[in-house]
Amino acid sequence: MIKLGLIGHPVGHSKSPHFFKTKLASIGKSDVEYKAFDVENIDEFEEIIKFEEGLIGLNVTIPHKQSVIDKLCYLDEEAKAIGAVNTIVKTENGWKGYNTDSFGFSKSLKPFIKGRHERAIVFGSGGASKAVVYSLAKLGIKTVVVSRTPSDGQIGYDELTSEAMAHYLLLVNCTPLGTYPKIEDCVDIPWEGVTENHLAVDLVYNPEETTFMKRSKSQGAKVMNGADMLRLQAERSLEIWLEYGL
Structure with missing residues (x-):
């Protein structure tokens, strides 16, 4: 077989x-x-x-x-x-x-990208994050990677400010936080910096609406999960x- x-x-x-x-x-x-x-x-x-x-x-x-x-x-x-x-x-x-993550991410994201989404914050620095950063670069979108263990060119969560969030209108969660069964888990970020101009993408697809998505929506942001x-x-x-x- x-x-x-x-x-x-x-x-x-x-x-x-x-x-x-x-x-x-x-x-x-x-x-x-x-x-x-x-x-x-x-x-x-x-x-x-x-x-x-x-x-x-x-x-x-x-x-x-x-x-x-x-x-x-x-x-x-x-x-x-x-x-x-x-x-x-x-x-x-x-x-x-x-x-094939790069292919899947790019194709799923393109219909939702607006002119204002020229800069992105990517949460997490693992394998999925690498594919996302690569894809965003090909789309001409500048990225900042936020990691628990930042390396060269990355920043830690304690360095992220609400002012910075206001200038990066595409947010991508590449961490497994919020995946079933630990659905309450979420990245710890300055949520007051998220606005109706943001697009928040969570690569997690189970549950369909994660805590990251719920908190982003509560700030007025558009959201999508990783199902597509x-x-x-x-x-x-x-x-x-x-x-x-x-």
Whole structure:
């Protein structure tokens, strides 16, 4: 049996298995199994690809989008530029990494971008954040990354002011805060700086309306979750697997 899957931790909340089961059936490939692997340590990846018979492709989610790179033979050019991977495929020469988050984020965001959204604040500095920053740069949008552990060019949450928020009218939450079941969690930011001119995007899609979105809406901002991005990046992942003979 041909198998696909998802690696990450935790993965119990993921909608990917249901999405791919439905999608695969719609293209006449209901015999392909899609399985979620709860992988706490990325070293477990090597055991999965060795012992899971028939496995030809995987999606990669938090917290392994960067750490999985060292386990792969080579990367697609865009994944290399981003520095994070969310889709991998078994090739004749070994496992290859791609990033479809960038595609999904850009395509889902474009219909909502206005002229005033020329600067963005990105919360989080993990693999998803890297894809978002890359995508925003391609759209000509300047970004500031806010992180709990800021590195060069980034700032900490304690450095973020309401005055700065007023000048960055696109807000993107790339942290897992607020994901089910910890739905009350949220980034700690100066909410008084959020206005009706802001667009607040949360990559979290479960629940459909996160605390980040609710608090942004209460300040008058427009909001969107990560559901469209999830669907679009997943569809692109499937296209890649099909290109390799799924």
